[in-house]
Amino acid sequence: MVAMRKARHPDPDEISLIDVLGALNDPIRVGLVRVLADGREHGWGELRAPVAKSTLSHHLRVLRDAGITRTRQEGTRCFVELRGNDLDARFPGLLDAVLGAADRDDVGGHVGVANEPPAG
Incomplete structure (x- = not known):
């Protein structure tokens, strides 16, 4: 059996x-x-x-390494969530400002979740 490497998340x-x-x-x-x-x-499959x-895996790794997301592995499946509370504690208002600007300018609106329309 091959051991899976545990992802490192910055404190x-x-x-x-x-x-x-x-x-x-x-x-x-x-x-x-x-x-x-x-x-x-x-x-991740969603x-x-x-x-x-x-390339999607690379983007998710960049977000994880920066401390923006947390990845959890369960068997062969990987799950990801936003570290919103950690980001808000470290940089108050930054995430809201980024999300607001992205929504206004429709940055990243072509990314979505399976069976749901893309953001935007």
């Missing part, structure tokens, strides 16, 4: 503004944050974006 006090802003410099990643802002945990699965 809340390790989350840096530069890493968060860097992770949010891509419309796919902003779209993923918009989807995850519903407060629910989503399986997420829909106009990129290859390997």
